Amino acid sequence: MSSVSYIRRPNRLGKLISTPGGRKLAEAVAQAEANIESMRPGMLAEVDGALDRLRQAAARQDAAAHADVYACASAIVGFAGLCHLKRLGEVAYNLCELSDRYIEAGAWNTAAIAAHIQTMGVLRMANLPEDSPEAEAVMEGLKTLVRRAEEKAAAEASQG
Amino acid sequence: MEEPRARAPMSLAEMSLANLGSRIDLRKASILLVEPNNQAMDVLTSIFLGFGATHCLKASSFEEAQQVAHSAPLDLIACEATLQPEQPDGYEFVHWLRRSNLEPNAFAPVILISSHTSNRNVSRARDCGAHFMITKPLAPTVLLQRILWIAQNNRTFVECASYKGPDRRFQNLGPPDGVGRRHNDLSAELGDAVERNMDQDEIDSLLSPKKVVR
Numbered sequence: 204m205s206s207v208s209y210i211r212r213p214n215r216l217g218k219l220i221s222t223p224g225g226r227k228l229a230e231a232v233a234q235a236e237a238n239i240e241s242m243r244p245g246m247l248a249e250v251d252g253a254l255d256r257l258r259q260a261a262a263r264q265d266a267a268a269h270a271d272v273y274a275c276a277s278a279i280v281g282f283a284g285l286c287h288l289k290r291l292g293e294v295a296y297n298l299c300e301l302s303d304r305y306i307e308a309g310a311w312n313t314a315a316i317a318a319h320i321q322t323m324g325v326l327r328m329a330n331l332p333e334d335s336p337e338a339e340a341v342m343e344g345l346k347t348l349v350r351r352a353e354e355k356a357a358a359e360a361s362q363g
Numbered sequence: 364m365e366e367p368r369a370r371a372p373m374s375l376a377e378m379s380l381a382n383l384g385s386r387i388d389l390r391k392a393s394i395l396l397v398e399p400n401n402q403a404m405d406v407l408t409s410i411f412l413g414f415g416a417t418h419c420l421k422a423s424s425f426e427e428a429q430q431v432a433h434s435a436p437l438d439l440i441a442c443e444a445t446l447q448p449e450q451p452d453g454y455e456f457v458h459w460l461r462r463s464n465l466e467p468n469a470f471a472p473v474i475l476i477s478s479h480t481s482n483r484n485v486s487r488a489r490d491c492g493a494h495f496m497i498t499k500p501l502a503p504t505v506l507l508q509r510i511l512w513i514a515q516n517n518r519t520f521v522e523c524a525s526y527k528g529p530d531r532r533f534q535n536l537g538p539p540d541g542v543g544r545r546h547n548d549l550s551a552e553l554g555d556a557v558e559r560n561m562d563q564d565e566i567d568s569l570l571s572p573k574k575v576v577r
Contacts, residue, residue: 206523207521207522207523208521208522208523209519209520209521209522209530210470210519210520210521210522211517211519211520212467212470212517212520213517214514214517215436215438215467216392216438216439216472216510216513216514217514217515217517219388219389219391219392219438220387220388220389220392220510220511220514221388221514222388222391223388224386224388224390225386225387225388225389225390225415226386226387226388226414226415227385227386228385228386228387228507228511231387231413231414231415231503231507232413232503232504232507233413234412234413234414234415235409235410235411235412235413235414235503235506235507236413236503237413238409238410238412238413239406239409239410239413239501239503241409242402242405242406242409245402245405246402246406248402249400249402249403273481274445274448276479277445277478277479278400278478280478280479280499280500281400281403281478281499281500281501282402282403282500283500284499284500285406285500285501292500296478296479299478299479299481300479303479303481303482304482306481307481307482307483
């Protein structure tokens with residue numbers, strides 16, 4: 204039977220954090236958010252760069268292309284939400300989920316991936332307000348496209 | 364030196380930054396930030412600067428993070444899960460750190476950061492020995508909640524053949540479905556009493572032990 208040890212160590216972070224002085228929590232959060240806001244142009248450039256690399260990766264046929272699609276989508280998730288592009292971030296996250304599932308299953312649905320990339324392009328360029336009916340319609344359109352693409356692939360697989 | 368008075372531990376649900384008037388002092392904390400993307404590193408750094416941190420050490424790869432862990436005592440580590448391609452990632456760094464026997468860094472609080480956790484990495488994230496995993500986009504409020512929780516709840520470290528890291532149990536709900544898995548676990552069914560009930564004096568003596576004077 205394997206043994207289990209329980210170890211306690213002094214809480215160094217707890218001691219440091221609770222020393223008198225420092226910042227009020229509200230000030231700390233506000234300052235951090237202001238710092239992030241000042242970096243918005245650089246983060247938008249990261250989103251655009253990752254979107255370009257994503258389009259290129261999706262067009263490739265080599266072995267690393269699928270992993271690159273996942274990596275680019277993942278990069279967009281990291282920045283989009285910080286640039287007030289919440290919807291774009293959601294689509295990128297869905298693309299991470301989808302591409303990860305395809306990689307695990309050894310399958311790849313080009314149409315479903317392309318639908319995500321086109322939707323991200325639309326959301327980036329159209330500058331739609333996050334909660335507008337138009338943005339909602341774009342998201343619904345993506346769901347429909349992906350569902351159709353997966354149904355078509357499933358039908359082809361069952362025939363072949 | 365006198366230990367600061369221990370605060371009552373707080374559950375994660377209670378930690379809603381409701382007490383925004385209280386303070387956080389990270390000026391003397393040594394914080395390692397591990398992030399391969401320059402822009403993301405700038406974001407992470409700017410958040411910690413906003414929190415009042417003044418001593419952030421930076422690493423962009425597994426090897427650099429190892430070097431920093433060898434060179435300085437760390438009070439907190441914020442590590443991106445995905446590091447350089449074809450190299451060990453953030454999960455491996457935390458796994459290595461926990462088993463490195465580096466004092467005190469092997470026990471340093473670690474927050475892993477990830478945009479998306481692939482199916483392959485879910486169990487690695489659970490088992491590597493990090494205190495928390497948070498998802499991007501980084502929200503300063505969420506990061507601060509986790510830091511405060513770590514600071515106020517000094518978790519016991521568990522070491523066994525398959526895991527070394529902070530105790531992952533957040534709730535004690537007893538055995539699943541009320542049934543123990545070990546041969547000496549007591550039954551959930553209570554039988555009839557076999558002895559007389561205790562009287563109040565006996566109960567009181569159990570609840571308020573007295574110091575023995577010799």
